Amino acid sequence: MLPRGRPRALGAAALLLLLFLIGFFLFGGDLDCERSQQGGEWWGGGVAGSLPYSLTPRVPPDGRPRPRGAAALDGDLPAGYGGHNSSDCDPPRPRPRPPKCELLQVAIVCAGHNSSRDIITLVKSMLFYRKNPLHLHLVTDAVARNILETLFHTWMVPAVWVSFYNADELKPQVSWIPNKHYSGLYGLMKLVLPGVLPPDLVRVIVLDTDVTFASNIAELWALFAYFSDKQVIGLVENQSDWYFGNLWRNHRPWPALGRGFNTGVILLRLDRLRQAGWEQMWKMTATRELLTLPATSLADQDIFNAVIKEHPWLVQPLPCVWNVQLSDHTLAERCYSEASDLKVIHWNSPKKLRVKNKHVESFRNLYLTFLEYDGNLLRRELFGCPCPLPPGAKQLQRALARLDEEDACFEFRQQQLTVHRVHITFLPHKPPPSQPHDVTLVAQLSMDRLQMLEALCRHWPGPMSLALYLTDAEAQQFLRFVETSAVLSARQDVAYHVVYREGPFYPINQLRNVALAQALTPYVFLSDIDFLPAYSLYDYLRASIKQLELDGGRKAALVVPAFETLHYRFSFPTSKAELLALLDAGSLHTFRYHEWPRGHAPTDYAHWREAQEPYRVQWAADYEPYVVVPRDCPRYDSRFVGFGWNKVAHIMELDAQEYELLVLPEAFIIHLPHAPSLDISRFRSSPTYRDCLQALKDEFHQDLSRSYGAAALKYLTALQQPRGPV
Numbered sequence: 001m002l003p004r005g006r007p008r009a010l011g012a013a014a015l016l017l018l019l020f021l022i023g024f025f026l027f028g029g030d031l032d033c034e035r036s037q038q039g040g041e042w043w044g045g046g047v048a049g050s051l052p053y054s055l056t057p058r059v060p061p062d063g064r065p066r067p068r069g070a071a072a073l074d075g076d077l078p079a080g081y082g083g084h085n086s087s088d089c090d091p092p093r094p095r096p097r098p099p100k101c102e103l104l105q106v107a108i109v110c111a112g113h114n115s116s117r118d119i120i121t122l123v124k125s126m127l128f129y130r131k132n133p134l135h136l137h138l139v140t141d142a143v144a145r146n147i148l149e150t151l152f153h154t155w156m157v158p159a160v161w162v163s164f165y166n167a168d169e170l171k172p173q174v175s176w177i178p179n180k181h182y183s184g185l186y187g188l189m190k191l192v193l194p195g196v197l198p199p200d201l202v203r204v205i206v207l208d209t210d211v212t213f214a215s216n217i218a219e220l221w222a223l224f225a226y227f228s229d230k231q232v233i234g235l236v237e238n239q240s241d242w243y244f245g246n247l248w249r250n251h252r253p254w255p256a257l258g259r260g261f262n263t264g265v266i267l268l269r270l271d272r273l274r275q276a277g278w279e280q281m282w283k284m285t286a287t288r289e290l291l292t293l294p295a296t297s298l299a300d301q302d303i304f305n306a307v308i309k310e311h312p313w314l315v316q317p318l319p320c321v322w323n324v325q326l327s328d329h330t331l332a333e334r335c336y337s338e339a340s341d342l343k344v345i346h347w348n349s350p351k352k353l354r355v356k357n358k359h360v361e362s363f364r365n366l367y368l369t370f371l372e373y374d375g376n377l378l379r380r381e382l383f384g385c386p387c388p389l390p391p392g393a394k395q396l397q398r399a400l401a402r403l404d405e406e407d408a409c410f411e412f413r414q415q416q417l418t419v420h421r422v423h424i425t426f427l428p429h430k431p432p433p434s435q436p437h438d439v440t441l442v443a444q445l446s447m448d449r450l451q452m453l454e455a456l457c458r459h460w461p462g463p464m465s466l467a468l469y470l471t472d473a474e475a476q477q478f479l480r481f482v483e484t485s486a487v488l489s490a491r492q493d494v495a496y497h498v499v500y501r502e503g504p505f506y507p508i509n510q511l512r513n514v515a516l517a518q519a520l521t522p523y524v525f526l527s528d529i530d531f532l533p534a535y536s537l538y539d540y541l542r543a544s545i546k547q548l549e550l551d552g553g554r555k556a557a558l559v560v561p562a563f564e565t566l567h568y569r570f571s572f573p574t575s576k577a578e579l580l581a582l583l584d585a586g587s588l589h590t591f592r593y594h595e596w597p598r599g600h601a602p603t604d605y606a607h608w609r610e611a612q613e614p615y616r617v618q619w620a621a622d623y624e625p626y627v628v629v630p631r632d633c634p635r636y637d638s639r640f641v642g643f644g645w646n647k648v649a650h651i652m653e654l655d656a657q658e659y660e661l662l663v664l665p666e667a668f669i670i671h672l673p674h675a676p677s678l679d680i681s682r683f684r685s686s687p688t689y690r691d692c693l694q695a696l697k698d699e700f701h702q703d704l705s706r707s708y709g710a711a712a713l714k715y716l717t718a719l720q721q722p723r724g725p726v
Contacts, residue, residue, distance in 0.1 A: 096225040098218030101385035103133045105204040106217070107193055111141040111167055111186045113428040116148055118209040120423070124370045125213040127378040132218045133159035133385065137197055137204065139189055141167045147424055154422045156390045158381045165196055177286060177303075178295030182350050187299030190263065191282055194273040206266040208346065211323075212367050215343040220322055224267055231316040232276060233308070234267030236323035239332045242298070243305065247329060254289060254302035255309045263301040264346040265323040267316070276314075282307050319343075326355050326363060333359070372473035375421055376502050392419070409692035411504050415641045420510060421500040424518055426475065427482060430492040431520045432463050437545040438521035439538065439628060440465050444511035445529040447474045452529050452672070454487045459572075462538040463493040466529070467515040471501045506679050509636035509646050516635065522551065525628045526650075531562065531669040535574060541628055544664055548614065550630070556660040557651075558628040559617065561603050562591035564671035576666055580609060591671055598622040599648075603663055611665035619655040621715075624648045626669060629659070637700060642679035644693045649700055652715055656708045 106126070110119050119138075126134065138148060145164050152162045167189060174188035181187045190206055197204060203224055205217065223234060243253045243260035253260075285306045296302040308315045320335035321342050327349045336342055336359075345363050349355040353364050381387040389397070399417050403410060432438065441460050444467040445452065456464070470478060475498050482488045482496075497514050499507070516524060523545055527533070534540070541558070550556055563579065565588050573579040573588075582588040590597075590605050602620040624647035634653045640646040655661070682689045705712045 096222040098216060098222045099132070101132060101382075102218075102221070103135055104130075104217060104221050105135050105137065105201060107137040107139070107190075107197060107204045107206045108209060109139045109167065109186050109189045110144045110148070110209055112143055113147070113425055115209050116144045117423075117426070119144075119148070120151070120375070121367065121371045122207065122209055122211055122213070124373055124375060124378060126217050127157065127160070128370065128373070129213055129216045130218065131216055131382060131385070132221075133161075133382065133387070134217075135161045135163070137163050137165065137201075139165045139167050139170065139193070139196065141186075143425070150422050150424050153391075154419055155375065155379070156393050156396075156419055157379055158389050158393070159385070159387045160390070170196060178290070179299050180295045180297050181299040183299050188296070188303075190266065190300045191303060192279070193268065194270050194278050197270060199274075202269070202271045204268050204270055206263075206268055208264040208348070210347040211264055212345045212347075212370060213343070214345060214366060215341070220265070220267070220343065223316075223318055223322075224269070227267075227269060227316050228313075230272075230313045232269045232272040232278075232314050233304070234316045234318050235261035235263065235304070235308075236265060236318045236320055236325075238262045238305075239320065239323075239325040239335065240327055240329040241331070242329065252293065253297065254293060254306050256305035257309045257312055257315070260305045261301075261308065261315065261317075262323055262325055262346070262348065263304050264325065264348055265318070265344055266304075267318070281311070285310060324363075326357055326360065328355060330355075330357065332357075372476055374472055375500065408688050409695055412641065412692045412696065415503040415505045415507065416639045418503045418507070420502055420507065422514055423475075423498040423500070424495075424514070426468075426496045426498045427479070428492065429495045431495075432493050434521075435542075436522060436551055437542045438462070439523045439525050439541045439545070440519040440521045440631075441525045441527055441533070441538075442512065442515045442519055443467075443527050443529045444469065444508060444515055446470070446506065447478070449529045449674070450478065450481055454485060455532055456529070457487050457491055457494065459532045459535055460538055463495075463519075463521060465495045465497070465515045465519045465524075467497045467499055467511040469499050469501055469506060469511055475500075503641075505641040506643075506677070507638070507641050509640050509650075510638045512636045512646075513638065516631075516633075519631050522631055523628055524631050524633070525560070525626070527560075527626050527669065528671075530674055531626070531671050532572065533560075533669045534579075534667065535572075537667055537669070540664070540666055544614065544667075545628070548662070554660070555658060556629075556662050557633075557654050558614070558667075559603055559625045559661055559663040560628065560667040560669055561605065561608055561663065562600055562626055562669050562671065563588050564591045564673075565589075566673055568673055572670065573668075576668065579668055579670075588670065596622075599624045602661075608663060608665060611663070614662045614664055617661050617663055619651065619661060622648055623651055625651065625661070627651070627654070627661075629654070633659075639696050639700065640693075642689075643677065643683045644690075645697055645700075652704065656704060656712060656715070 108119060108122070110116060123136070138144075140148065145166075148162070149164065152160070167186060170189055170192055171185055173192050174185055177188055179185065179188060193204070193206060203221075205220060227234065237258075238256070238260040239262065241247060241259070243256035243258075245251050245253050282303055286303050289303075289306050319339075320332075321339045322344050323346050324332050324336055324342050324344065325346045325348050326332060328351070345366060347353065347355065347367070353360075353367065357363070396417060396419065400414065403413055403417075407413070439462060441456075441462065441464045443456075443464070446469045453466075468475075468478060478496075478498075488494070495518055497518055499511055499514055512526070516526070523541075525533075525537075525541060537560070541560075544558060545551070548554065548556065548558075550558075563583070565582075567587065570582075570587060573582055579588065583590075591600050593600075598620075599622055602617050602623045603625055604615075604617055607615060634650065634657060636646065637649045637653070640649060683693070701712075701715060704715060
């Protein structure tokens with residue numbers, strides 16, 4: 001849902017203040033040549049066509065001074081290259097103005113689960129400062145595309161378009177190049193972008209996923225104005241001695257022009273690259289260099305530099321502030337110790353935030369600000385520019401406008417219309433091999449139930465699909481929680497899907513639907529996070545599905561009887577016989593027998609005690625068992641948020657679609673005690689809450705009658721029963 005209201009404005013203002021303070025301490029300083037005598041803004045620079053902030057020292061490493069304007073390092077630098085320290089004050093040039101409302105084109109290569117998380121932080125930093133519409137061109141593998149398509153569809157950011165390109169189809173174009181870089185084949189794919197992006201696309205900014213913006217990206221786009229007629233590539237000088245080949249014994253880098261260039265931030269004139277025969281150019285260069293070099297060490301960067309070494313007029317050097325590189329051997333301090341403000345931070349080391357740098361804490365704080373920033377606040381429209389809304393946003397705004405804010409149930413109806421950002425498979429996930437009777441446990445949870453995950457993993461060895469309702473900051477806490485847990489980090493068959501918090505109520509059925517939609521097995525066990533299944537339940541369910549021949553088209557919901565303990569510590573039963581003994585001893589009870597027995601009474605626990613075979617039970621009002629059903633079962637009704645009737649409505653719809661309810665005689669789950677949720681406290685204390693829930697029940701039944709006609713008449717009794725918890 002598009003943000004509105006004073007709390008969001010205050011949150012944005014607080015972040016602006018925080019970023020100002022970070023910028024003051026991190027980027028404070030001045031450049032002697034930054035401003036003219038009239039006080040206007042200028043680029044410092046060398047000869048016409050050059051840009052400032054090169055790291056090239058005035059006296060080269062060989063100790064031989066060279067005349068001003070000559071190449072300061074080995075290798076022929078292009079005419080106009082700023083090969084001098086930025087303290088050299090040459091006549092200033094006006095700063096180019098960022099284009100007003102121009103659509104900016106940005107290309108990024110992204111593959112896998114971790115890279116998909118990185119790109120979100122990058123995009124947040126771009127959106128925070130941007131004043132222009134953006135078109136993102138994402139070259140992705142299947143995993144990243146699945147994640148990012150869902151995320152951007154649910155993020156609903158105005159004036160942002162996203163196009164996807166299949167990275168797997170591009171692999172044959174670069175797979176012949178040996179590459180030692182940790183990015184693998186994907187680290188070479190920027191080379192083929194001129195042939196992949198639309199032929200009518202003239203200019204594009206190309207970014208690595210590990211960069212963070214500290215400025216408006218339109219200022220970077222404006223640097224295209226400095227390109228000469230022949231220049232096709234804009235790059236920042238490499239901020240290390242890598243290409244000098246003296247970092248260790250037998251260090252043999254690829255050829256480069258002077259210190260070389262870093263390709264974490266690139267400006268490409270695609271039209272000129274195509275006209276110049278870029279594909280043939282880089283392939284010939286790479287083929288020739290690979291005759292004497294075993295592989296690339298820095299992926300595409302090595303090949304870009306080798307081409308520039310041979311054709312130096314192709315490159316337009318960019319100010320160092322647009323790619324401050326924090327690698328292990330970085331010399332970036334030469335840049336940020338003199339620059340008045342930094343524009344892009346680049347974590348170009350496998351260690352990322354753990355890179356060794358005496359100023360890394362300040363840079364890390366900037367990154368963490370965006371990592372944990374509430375992405376909902378970035379759903380703002382652009383001021384002063386045409387701002388087309390994303391698909392579905394206009395209808396959503398109309399629906400919200402029709403709501404009556406004086407309605408006592410306004411918050412319920414508003415929550416029902418909320419579109420939550422969804423980041424599926426937030427952590428690396430390897431689905432198990434497809435099996436005809438396999439079952440995925442489906443559940444949802446919030447931050448206060450994280451402690452249940454380890455126990456659940458010990459009890460359920462099969463695949464799980466879990467939806468977590470978290471803030472952006474809590475998502476990072478969850479990530480660290482999993483990484484430090486030996487139990488959780490060892491499980492690759494558990495898919496975690498983050499649904500980002502928005503609104504006053506817990507959207508329980510929306511969460512269930514997210515987890516259910518991402519299950520990959522033919523069957524799903526619809527459970528809740530505060531239940532532990534019997535140790536043998538996973539194997540038993542698969543055997544029962546096969547025995548009952550459910551894969552033959554039989555429409556059935558397998559009921560797993562639910563029990564509860566009021567003790568925080570107890571010995572979990574390993575069999576039905578042990579459970580019955582605990583039940584008789586009073587250590588266990590049938591679930592909610594003392595609060596709401598109607599919810600599970602139709603399971604017929606007396607029959608279950610003696611049962612040896614599955615038995616059929618009839619639907620009854622307020623019945624809400626935990627069931628195993630086919631993956632394509634009806635979805636949960638998302639109008640029910642918070643506490644009350646969320647499972648009841650789902651079981652009612654299963655019955656309306658003529659699912660058999662079959663109770664399994666050896667299956668059981670046990671509910672563990674915990675503090676009451678906020679929503680159940682509201683239900684118990686607020687008559688308005690209960691009245692609104694009743695209104696939602698009435699509306700649900702009307703919709704059920706419209707969908708199923710006369711078959712839905714029997715459900716009228718469900719709304720005529722005395723009110724109570726469900």
